[in-house]
């Protein structure tokens with residue numbers, strides 16, 4: 104509902120007054136920051152000077168160490184306080200531009216007067232401790248997002264509260280001026296949302312704090328569930344909601360939660376960059392981000408891990424596994440079998456390997472097996488492994504003691520100069536020893552220990568267990584479903600072994616192999632992480648999700664995805680998925696939230712995209728008008744490329760970025776080869792972290808989670824998208840477009856488009872001569 108001029112004037116007067124106070128606070132904070140910066144400089148300089156003191160004299164060195172530790176902590180504290188002030192300066196700068204976006208008038212049951220509260224990206228309290236602006240994450244602010252006028256409830260740390268919501272007002276304030284202002288009964292009225300969405304562009308994702316919708320708010324403020332699953336259609340704000348959720352959780356658990364105790368699994372590196380500004384714009388630090396490929400590679404040092412994209416590309420020409428094998432190996436049962444195998448494995452079946460030093464066996468496999476077999480059979484695998492390690496380290500120490508008196512060691516000691524001798528003494532002083540013999544023995548041990556470091560590391564890192572051999576043994580005895588032919592399984596096992604010989608591991612083996620290694624060696628768990636978020640979860644196998652759960656045993660999980668955008672496998676209903684996950688994750692508090700409204704694209708684009716889906720009816724388009732998607736028909740490759748260039752140039756007159764999306768890398772390369780001779784274009788690669796403006800070409804899997812002003816789908820012919828199998832691909836491409844969508848077909852258009860209601864798109868035919 105529009106508001107009167109007079110009301111607008113009154114609100115503007117308040118905006119001006121608040122901004123004045125913010126400006127005064129900004130000035131004070133700037134001064135504090137300057138001061139803090141000077142202090143950090145001094146401390147850092149001091150630290151630098153001390154750090155380079157001559158540490159030759161042993162006694163000096165010990166003292167210097169303690170002093171340096173203290174100074175290092177001082178530097179860290181100074182840097183941290185400066186960082187906090189810097190963040191405050193940033194927050195105040197944003198508030199100066201737009202101090203708030205909402206107002207609620209509430210009447211508490213036991214208060215005589217109604218209260219008027221303003222809500223913004225951060226709190227602002229005046230010198231008399233009056234809240235001029237409430238943080239959007241404060242308990243009372245949830246009324247703004249959730250409630251319609253009348254009695255409303257909201258959660259506080261002290262329990263549920265009730266109040267009466269009398270008025271809800273939205274503002275769009277820019278550069279201190281109220282641009283728009285509405286009273287509304289809805290969550291956030293369409294007027295403001297339309298204006299925000301119409302202006303969006305694709306360089307960086309924006310925060311949505313001013314226009315969060317009710318269902319999105321449920322995701323953001325859920326502090327109850329151990330497993331929160333969000334099934335949301337393309338463009339429904341899943342990613343936006345996770346980022347807001349992270350900001351909310353950081354606020355909610357400020358005392359016990361740090362940004363680096365949350366990990367977001369993102370679909371690709373471009374995406375990581377694209378969303379990198381959202382949390383800083385809310386005054387928060389970014390969480391950790393990792394792609395699945397990065398996560399797995401870090402755990403398989405020395406092996407090349409197949410990426411999802413590589414598998415997708417190779418599957419198109421030469422599938423490495425049958426669907427039955429894939430279903431089996433990627434499921435929960437397979438992971439459970441790994442678990443049982445590890446827990447039931449008798450010591451004599453552990454696949455140990457010799458620890459070799461200088462080409463000779465230092466500890467033999469038989470010796471290690473004998474150690475394992477002497478342990479109680481009922482021991483947990485991780486305890487058993489630790490015991491073996493400890494025994495080996497004890498034996499290593501004994502050998503060091505023995506070796507310390509060998510002639511070769513004495514020869515080295517005789518030739519040591521003073522400096523080297525002092526270095527070997529380390530923290531000890533000469534007077535610490537009872538006799539010179541003791542001192543020489545000590546030095547000898549130091550020399551041998553250094554020499555045998557490799558052996559120690561091998562024991563410490565558990566290299567004496569050949570986990571690949573062990574996994575191969577597991578594969579050999581696993582209980583397989585009848586759908587898998589014995590010959591196919593033998594082929595699979597052979598492929599695993601050959602891969603390892605060449606230092607490669609297939610994606611399908613990663614999760615079970617890591618689980619096996621972790622259980623048998625008691626490693627791999629990170630108990631510090633409190634929250635894990637997985638975006639585009641439809642691209643993860645259940646086995647992978649279970650491994651992630653195993654790796655972060657104390658974390659709460661938020662999994663977000665869209666089963667319709669499954670590029671790499673079939674579609675599954677959200678309810679079924681939740682049940683499967685709940686069982687597999689073994690959690691009590693699981694929650695499913697479904698988002699059906701799509702905000703990214705114009706109504707015309709969303710209507711086109713949803714019609715591609717067999718069950719797209721549930722998707723609601725947001726009413727933002729634009730042109731109909733255009734299908735361009737061309738009849739040979741050359742004409743198609745020329746048509747593409749014309750369209751690219753046409754789109755560039757409207758927008759800054761045009762994305763040419765293809766189904767695979769080969770087509771992207773082909774298109775790029777042509778375009779680069781006629782315009783400035785960039786071919787995006789898996790390793791890219793940033794995206795230039797202009798024309799960008801990429802296969803759809805690299806565009807996951809991203810959005811573009813204009814999208815041109817290159818070659819939507821019947822050859823490229825022949826049947827229902829390709830629906831996910833085509834839908835994902837179409838739903839990347841915010842404002843303009845063009846689909847170019849070489850020859851007959853895909854039956855998936857042909858069957859659509861012709862009013863959903865326009866058609867441009869090539870004139871045939």
Ligand SMILES: Nc1ncnc2c1ncn2[C@@H]1O[C@H](COP(=O)(O)OP(=O)(O)OP(=O)(O)O)[C@@H](O)[C@H]1O
Pocket residue numbers: 296299300303309311314315316319335336337338339340341342343344665702703807808809810838
């Ligand atoms: N409440 C909102 N207010 C303003 N903009 C919104 C809102 N919700 C979503 N959007 C916008 O809609 C677009 C799509 O959001 P987002 O990328 O979070 O969706 P998604 O569900 O993760 O999409 P996909 O699955 O297709 O990758 C973004 O531009 C986002 O800023």
